[in-house]
Amino acid sequence: MRKASVVTWLRLARVFQKIDHASAEHLRAWGLSVAQFDVLAHVGTTEGLTQQELADSLLVTKGNICQLLDRLEHSGLIERRQERRTKRLFLTQAGQKLFDDVVPAQERMIASLFSTLAPEEERALLAALRRLDHTLQ
Amino acid sequence: MRKASVVTWLRLARVFQKIDHASAEHLRAWGLSVAQFDVLAHVGTTEGLTQQELADSLLVTKGNICQLLDRLEHSGLIERRQERRTKRLFLTQAGQKLFDDVVPAQERMIASLFSTLAPEEERALLAALRRLDHTLQ
DNA sequence: TTCGTATGGTTTAGCGCTAAACTATTTTAT
């Protein structure tokens, strides 16, 4: 007999994986990967943040961010501005345009996936996730 | 004002990511990655399954499985047995020994993370996740 | 002031993963 929490964890991982795949599929229409979307969305809502701050808030390493930004900068969506020893991040014209287009579409997509849950059910889900999140520092 | 479902999704992704990182950290003591653990655990509980079946049940491509197995076979944990045009998977002695050791430890680790949830809360979490999973085919 | 340390960013090796092309074998339809 397998522990209940293991069953829950496996289900959580599965749901994450499926939604992540669905997002990747959906974002392909804009030529973006999920990681690139995350950067674009973050920079778009918090303009002027530094690379380290971005890494921290996405829970990835600064080395990873550096590589992602190399590509996004190269494709003209994001700009790095040196300021003292840090680099602050901004969307370019093209980046802003893409942001305005893709972020609402992506949010609609997520909303439609979650529309299967009753309001009460979704509140309970969020509450449980929050509690888990907080116990993981 | 951001949609509630987007907030829930971001929280779910964050929780997944944190538990995944914690698992990776924990499994490092046995020299296993999370992906390798998943393969080991799966083959151990369903001996004789084929590579394609394993790929399907882990929701990854057969190409990925093939590479993972190359390493696991090379390190003597798993054996491929050709049968007609398929290859069936089995644990070696060493693989079985590692399985018996690492699977319970990993399950205890997950259980301890989830112990913060009240039984009622965990039931609600699982119910919501199940419903989401089922709507994603 | 100057030396040591901390901090932000870059680079690199290596595994994880996908998509797509490829090989080989089995099945099916005629």
Add this chain to the structure above:
DNA sequence: ATAAAATAGTTTAGCGCTAAACCATACGAA
């Protein structure tokens, strides 16, 4: 029986990610 289609596995290019080494700059204490 044979040609065509389907299926299992392998390979490869390329992005995602980490850890760790590295570079450069800013800061703090003596």
